[in-house]
Amino acid sequence: MLIKSGQNKKDSFGIHTDISKALKKLIENSTLERHSYTIGLVGPWGCGKSFIIDNLKAYLNKEKCHFVYINTWKYSKAPLLRTVLWELCDQIKDKGIPTTEELEKSFYTNEEKQIESFHIVYWLILGLWALLSIIAVLFYEPMNKALNLLPPLFLVGISLFYEKILPKFIFREDKYIHKSMFSIEQFEKKFDQIINTLKDKKLVIIFDDIDRCNSEDSYQILSDIKTYLEKHNCVYIIPFDEAPLKEHFKFKFYPNAQLSTSELYSGLVCKPDGPTYIDFYHEFIDKLFDSYIRIPDLKEHDRDRFIEESLKKLNIQTPCTDDIYKIKQILFFAYKGLTPRQIERFINDFAMYYYLAQEIDGKKHYLLSNISFFTLMMAIKQRWPEAQNTFLSHPGILKDFYNGQENLSLEESLQYFLSNVKECIDPQKALPPFVYLRESENELTIRQDYLFSGKPVPLPITNEKQTIISNCLKNLRLENNLYAWYCLNQLIYAYDNLNKNIQEETLKLIPRFLYQLDTPEAIDLNILAQEEYLRIFSNEKFIKIKENHIFLDKYKEVFKDELKIYEYNSSNIEYDYEKEISTNQKIENIDAVLFVALYMSKYEHQELFKTTQSDVFQRAAEVLRVKATTLKFNRDWFDTLVANKKKGFKNQQIPKYIQSFYDKYNDLSKDEHLNIVQEILDIELNQNYT
Incomplete structure (x- = not known):
């Protein structure tokens, strides 16, 4: 079951219900006998503005108030004043309020016009007559005698044509024109009639989605509300997101300005001889609204509970039970500071990706082998999609981050997120499968060659497997880090079970692969410092290989402590x-x-x-x-x-x-x-x- 945005009837935070109740008290207890009252409800997309409005509608006393909802974005191509009247008549069913059909008749008039024209058959006959006249001229002598008989016949024919035939060829069309008679004066008259009909009842009108309209429309709608709707017993509530509304003012007054986000919010751009567009914005808003309330940010505890409640609505919680704490932690930090609807959107996305991953990786080999890491990667895919290119060009970047490497090419907000969920990072996981949602080609080859299973090479290693591994090593391209890394890792764990030739090839491969990396810090020390690796590094054959001296010189400081511990342990079995x-x-x-x-x-x-x-x-x-x-x-x-x-x-x-x-x-x-x-x-x- 997916979560439908905006359909949650439960207030997980409490503050939204409190705002609805406060608005109810303000509306019902206000004296508006001589004027209207305009309220701004300010908050970003998905913060719960619609939830507040829906609750307000339910809380208002129907005996004292009429509630009308107008989606300004839906009707942005129609004049606002016309929309207001039509929605009032459509949503209010009180006696004395005209229906929309009656309202339409009062604003439109019909004009009738008759148009006469000839059928096409008439024009064909006329053309045929002209053609016969031309033939008569060309063949004058043979036809001269016959033509002497034409005048009397012609007179008879003309009389019959005009009296009997021509009227049948005339086409008459009646056109009725539906002509608009709507004017500002008529609007004010009708609007006053409706308000007077409601008597002492307050009229609460919601003007929603103004911030979704284009710059010109949003500015015009707000201006019309302030100019033409100043009527007694009326309350206007305008929910809006301040950021896009500021952008509308920018494009309204400075259509050619190219502003950064910081400039947009600071309003630093201005005309040489005038105020900034932010000055216009604040002046306009202050004049429009009698009061406005900003929906506060969510408390961390409330957001954590909301995430848990949302996860419970999905059918994926049972398979994720063991990782539920980490999943909540990932969602909390990925969407820290964001709105409930944005969190719901990600949880829906996560559920869809989870079901997709079940189809792709039903045996949980790579995508679903670690649910918390899968959640982390899906959060990055949704919140920081541009990072996926970085994962492909630098497959070891999360491993580097896990090991504390600095100056990585990751967005600052992403690095902040990763630092808070570091325990959920699996440094041994390949990243391309989470980008493509498929095993990458190289990994598929490794799996087929018994070299990628997340475990040591399966035992016993038959001669057939030894041959596959040997061929794999001969064709190994060290610059392909992901492929080479898994080969190296698995061969180290299976070292004692490999034949001598492959053992020698492995001993030569290790320094060649490690040395071509940029820095020692690029290696995961948690892997290389394990006993299996340290045993190889202390192997006499390994030390005697010429290339290994370069490797040991480069890495001796990195592995100094680990090698000492291993050597000490090896020399003191009892x-x-x-x-x-x-x-x-x-x-x-x-x-x-x-x-x-x-x-x-x-x-x-x-x-x-x-x-x-x-x-x-x-x-x-x-x-x-x-x-x-x-x-x-x-x-x-x-x-x-x-x-x-x-x-x-x-x-x-x-x-x-x-x-x-x-x-x-x-x-x-x-x-x-x-x-x-x-x-x-x-x-x-x-x-x-x-």
Whole structure:
């Protein structure tokens, strides 16, 4: 079931109902015996203006007020005054109010005009007569004797023709002309008659959609309301969006002005010898309206509840139950500051995309494998459609953003949105499928070659599969980052199950692929710092490959901490962890790093520093003198063990140093753990960092 915009009868925010009731009291309690009252209802598209008007109609006392609704945009090609009279007569059924048919007769008169003309047959006969006359002249001698008989016959024929035949060829047409007699004076007379017929009842007229009319029409309609409708016992309510109305004034007074958005709202453009169009606008509005009310922005709590209520109306909530919190978070930040109808519009769009994705990806391999990320991508598709070109030209841009890379070619508002829903970003997801809503050609090839399934290459790897993989590597184009990345990732996980030739090809491929990337920061350290990769980087064959020296020089700082931890763990298969913590370790601060990482996995980051999650990582890493990615990497390993519903590294073997530390210290109480971490990070209890 989709949500029909403007058909929601429930007020999820309360403020719209309050405004309707306030308008009712104002109208019914006002004394308008000598004048009218004009009210402006100001708010952007979809903020609930129509909801307020519908409620007002229901609340008004029918014994005291008549309610008339006029869509000015619908009748913008007709004179406003004529439309007002016709709608009054059509919508008010009181005794004494003329019907529209009676009103039409009073404003129109008929004129009758008779037109005579000859049928075409008459003209054909006349042409035939002329032709015979020409023949007679050409053949004069043979016909001379016969022509002597023509005069008497001609006289007889002419008499018969005019008396009997010619009248039958004459065509008579009566035309009736419907002539308008409408004038300003007649309007005022009729309008006064209607108001007097209503006696003490107030006439409430809604002039809707004025901001949708063109510049000339909207200005003329507002002028007519002010000029000709100043009548007693009348209340005029005009809902409008201020932004387009200001644009109408701009084009009305400065039709050739090219203004930016900031100039439009500031009104900086003006004629050399005159005021700005914004000055005209405010002066005009102040004269037109006796009062106006601006619909306030929605409270964050109310908007969150509205999103949840809207989602419940759709049949997609059950499959999305596990991700409902993240979906609400995405919708909240994507449509922060926007109106209820705009939120409803996106939820409808989201539902349609969801149903479409079910048809395309019924087995949930790529589009629907992560519902929260799917929601995030659909929000971007609707709110920032231009970003899709960026996703195609830079498929790793969300991964770069996730890893904290700056100066990305993304709109500022989009970056703000992503920073607030960062936990919903899946850095390993390919972006083209969400742009095309299809698997891209390269990904399809990888899937066919057993190299793209979201999991390691399926075991056992038969000789046939080994051949496919080998051919894939030989034809691999490193500049195709997406394809090469998945090949590399899957081969690393399947390394021990590959034959020696493919293993050697893989060892050569890694540095060639990684080195052709622009910077080390372009690599997802959460992937490359996993044990499977670190094992490759420590492999003697890998180190001996000439090209790998260049790679290691380029990346040694990036992987320094991770490689040390891996090498330390590999050289201590059987070890006493108690002794390890109490002695000088090879890895500086490894115990401190793990205490902080485990705390971040189990509890809220903001209890350490009251700031954003990414900033907490950065602050803690600076104190520990490690990179933030090292801290995140170890936190993610603990996420695999901690029952916190976070992904971590699923289906991966837990490193021994992680498992041992977890077994040793997981039973600490929260306060005990917090005291240790505060001491490590030199944080005073309850210190408020901002």
